[in-house]
Amino acid sequence: MLDRIVRIWVKEFLEFYRDTGARYRLVIPAILQLLIFGYAATFEVFNVPTAVLDLDHTQESRTLLADFTNNARFKIVTVAQSQPQAEAAIENGDAVAALVIHAGFANLLLKGQTAPLQVIVDGTNSNEALVALGYVGTIVETFSQQYMVDLAGRTAAGRSMRVVQISVDQRDWYNPNLNSRWFFVPGVIGMLTLMTIVNLTAFAIVREREVGTLEQIMVTPIRPYEFIIGKTVPFFLIGLFQVILVAVTGVLWFHIPFVGSPFVMLLGSSLFLLSSLAIGLLISTLCKTQQQAFASNFFVLNPVFTLSGFAYPIASMPVVLQWLTYINPLRYYLVIIRGTFLKGVGLDILWPDMAALAAIAAVLLTISTLRFHKSLE
Amino acid sequence: MPGERQPDIQISVDHLIKRFGAFIAVNDVTFDVRRGEIMGFLGPNGAGKSTIIRMLCGLLRPTSGRAMVAGVDVALNPERVRQSIGYMSQKFSLYGDLTVAENLRFFGGIYRVPQKEIAERILSVVEMAGLAGREDSLVSTLAGGWKQRLALGCAILHRPPVLFLDEPTSGVDPISRRRFWELIHELSDDGVSVLVSTHYMDEAEYCNRIAMIDQGKLVALGTPAELKNRALPGTLLLVECDEIGHAIELLGSAPGVRDVAAFGNTLHVLVDREAGQTDRLIAWLAAHGIAGARVRPIEPSLEDAFVQLVTGNREAA
Ligand SMILES: Nc1ncnc2c1ncn2[C@@H]1O[C@H](COP(=O)(O)OP(=O)(O)OP(=O)(O)O)[C@@H](O)[C@H]1O
Numbered sequence: 001m002l003d004r005i006v007r008i009w010v011k012e013f014l015e016f017y018r019d020t021g022a023r024y025r026l027v028i029p030a031i032l033q034l035l036i037f038g039y040a041a042t043f044e045v046f047n048v049p050t051a052v053l054d055l056d057h058t059q060e061s062r063t064l065l066a067d068f069t070n071n072a073r074f075k076i077v078t079v080a081q082s083q084p085q086a087e088a089a090i091e092n093g094d095a096v097a098a099l100v101i102h103a104g105f106a107n108l109l110l111k112g113q114t115a116p117l118q119v120i121v122d123g124t125n126s127n128e129a130l131v132a133l134g135y136v137g138t139i140v141e142t143f144s145q146q147y148m149v150d151l152a153g154r155t156a157a158g159r160s161m162r163v164v165q166i167s168v169d170q171r172d173w174y175n176p177n178l179n180s181r182w183f184f185v186p187g188v189i190g191m192l193t194l195m196t197i198v199n200l201t202a203f204a205i206v207r208e209r210e211v212g213t214l215e216q217i218m219v220t221p222i223r224p225y226e227f228i229i230g231k232t233v234p235f236f237l238i239g240l241f242q243v244i245l246v247a248v249t250g251v252l253w254f255h256i257p258f259v260g261s262p263f264v265m266l267l268g269s270s271l272f273l274l275s276s277l278a279i280g281l282l283i284s285t286l287c288k289t290q291q292q293a294f295a296s297n298f299f300v301l302n303p304v305f306t307l308s309g310f311a312y313p314i315a316s317m318p319v320v321l322q323w324l325t326y327i328n329p330l331r332y333y334l335v336i337i338r339g340t341f342l343k344g345v346g347l348d349i350l351w352p353d354m355a356a357l358a359a360i361a362a363v364l365l366t367i368s369t370l371r372f373h374k375s376l377e
Numbered sequence: 378m379p380g381e382r383q384p385d386i387q388i389s390v391d392h393l394i395k396r397f398g399a400f401i402a403v404n405d406v407t408f409d410v411r412r413g414e415i416m417g418f419l420g421p422n423g424a425g426k427s428t429i430i431r432m433l434c435g436l437l438r439p440t441s442g443r444a445m446v447a448g449v450d451v452a453l454n455p456e457r458v459r460q461s462i463g464y465m466s467q468k469f470s471l472y473g474d475l476t477v478a479e480n481l482r483f484f485g486g487i488y489r490v491p492q493k494e495i496a497e498r499i500l501s502v503v504e505m506a507g508l509a510g511r512e513d514s515l516v517s518t519l520a521g522g523w524k525q526r527l528a529l530g531c532a533i534l535h536r537p538p539v540l541f542l543d544e545p546t547s548g549v550d551p552i553s554r555r556r557f558w559e560l561i562h563e564l565s566d567d568g569v570s571v572l573v574s575t576h577y578m579d580e581a582e583y584c585n586r587i588a589m590i591d592q593g594k595l596v597a598l599g600t601p602a603e604l605k606n607r608a609l610p611g612t613l614l615l616v617e618c619d620e621i622g623h624a625i626e627l628l629g630s631a632p633g634v635r636d637v638a639a640f641g642n643t644l645h646v647l648v649d650r651e652a653g654q655t656d657r658l659i660a661w662l663a664a665h666g667i668a669g670a671r672v673r674p675i676e677p678s679l680e681d682a683f684v685q686l687v688t689g690n691r692e693a694a
């Protein structure tokens with residue numbers, strides 16, 4: 001058994017090695033997708049429409065607001081006179097962010113206490129809002145450092161002063177879970193892996209069918225499972241390589257935190273890879289030409305992406321579609337990969353998703369192996 | 378079953394039928410192939426040659442009928458048959474991005490050729506196929522004739538007693554074809570039964586026996602000489618003259634003429650075996666306005682027999 005499987009591995013490796021384009025096709029789209037999603041989720045914004053409300057009316061509060069007014073990132077569209085007026089600006093869509101300085105701001109600063117700055121952002125445009133929040137943080141930081149230096153210069157006790165702080169009170173309206181690149185990049189791993197593996201597997205087998213080498217293999221005494229294992233294990237390894245490549249790039253380049261266990265992540269990835277291989281195998285048993293495989297992949301992968309929670313929240317889907325997501329391996333993998341990346345949860349929390357993924361992989365692999373006959377019919 | 382009584386029978390096909398939906402691709406075909414025999418399949422495009430071969434390899438399931446190969450019922454036990462057969466499909470199907478040696482090692486491994494014999498067998502196949510010095514060439518860079526010989530080599534690495542070759546020489550130059558047929562004869566001398574399909578009449582002459590297939594039916598079976606005699610009971614005359622089209626009509630109604638067929642710008646006319654036919658035809662043509670015709674008797678070729686048998690089959694249908 002193993003001798004034949006190894007023969008196929010050697011053959012696959014040689015073909016991969018000779019096809020110089022193949023290694024670029026595996027690495028470049030992966031990195032490109034990662035960059036596109038990484039940056040699309042965080043692209044820079046200028047002139048964020050902003051409402052301001054100054055209830056403190058002090059030198060300090062005016063200086064802080066002037067820092068915003070003079071910054072190209074923000075465009076003050078409304079100078080509100082009251083809290084409801086500021087909030088209305090966001091509700092009407094006039095402003096994406098509102099800055100509120102409450103009375104007593106300067107007082108707290110002088111006493112060396114934490115002075116709150118309230119920031120309200122419109123969560124429906126989560127990207128812009130999120131980026132805006134980041135800028136607010138930077139401006140406030142600069143302001144407080146400047147203030148501390150000034151204060152130290154004016155008072156002799158400067159060196160013993162505590163750092164002045166302004167806390168940003170974020171209230172994200174409408175969309176409590178702001179999407180970010182932190183949210184997207186782990187998702188890209190799932191999407192890329194699925195796409196690569198389903199395509200590779202389906203095309204590799206359909207190509208052999210189309211070229212005729214599959215017919216030549218079928219007249220040999222090889223067993224179907226030997227062929228399937230020989231053919232799919234290399235793709236499993238390629239998939240694992242891609243997961244690691246994208247994950248490492250995400251961590252090193254985008255500074256996505258990876259707080260969970262790599263073991264749990266790789267376990268989930270392996271189960272997901274098996275499901276993807278099985279989907280590819282299943283498509284290959286249904287298609288005679290690469291063109292058919294291309295069309296089938298398109299029809300299969302699209303709903304898998306749409307119904308996974310990658311871009312559209314599952315909770316906001318119609319109920320029937322929500323049911324469909326339960327048989328979608330990507331749905332579970334996204335939970336696992338986001339959970340391990342961002343939340344650091346382990347098997348104790350993720351086991352139901354792992355179990356679902358394992359079940360889907362087992363069912364799909366069984367069906368596709370049974371469907372793979374050594375005959376032309 | 379003849380296959381059970383005569384141990385010398387390697388392929389035994391019994392009332393084999395294959396339907397694709399309503400279409401009957403193979404229609405009640407029966408024949409045997411003996412050990413060491415070269416059986417040729419001759420037939421026009423779409424006759425069903427490949428379909429029969431694929432059923433014998435276990436790639437297609439017969440709709441009905443029985444096929445025994447190397448003593449094994451193919452439909453019941455396709456896996457056991459596979460160790461005993463070599464197959465070259467109509468379409469070249471080795472890995473173009475692997476080298477000659479890599480392809481041979483691959484198929485040797487898949488067939489489980491014993492480790493200590495593999496090197497020696499690859500060497501002998503390379504030698505046989507005239508591929509020495511080309512072991513490390515990528516298969517896709519080989520010329521047609523070399524590819525075909527390599528494909529044959531891959532098909533016989535495991536020393537199968539039965540070999541199926543589906544149009545192995547299509548698109549290959551005449552010298553390579555001749556060389557290929559020498560290899561087939563060597564294998565046959567070693568006792569390998571070979572079933573080979575072809576479109577080339579000259580190749581069919583190299584076969585021990587020929588099965589003529591048309592529209593799924595076996596229309597004739599026999600040695601090349603037998604087929605020629607059976608198909609053409611009479612004398613074959615070659616007629617060269619002007620106004621070929623008109624001449625066909627005229628000769629068709631001439632006394633003693635059985636059949637007229639056009640071959641390029643000459644006519645092959647089948648007449649009753651009697652003395653003086655040549656002069657009679659010249660006179661007949663001259664009497665009807667075609668003067669100066671040249672007529673001479675010729676040896677009937679397989680092609681004549683083939684055309685005759687296939688037309689007969691179609692008229693009967
Ligand atoms: N899988 C299939 N489904 C439907 N029809 C088929 C199938 N395979 C073959 N046929 C039909 O069966 C007939 C016989 O085909 P086959 O390939 O056996 O002919 P052939 O004698 O090998 O012809 P050629 O000389 O062109 O190779 C053809 O009409 C073909 O279209």
Ligand SMILES: [Mg+2]
Binds near residue numbers: 426427428467543
């Ligand atoms: Mg054919």
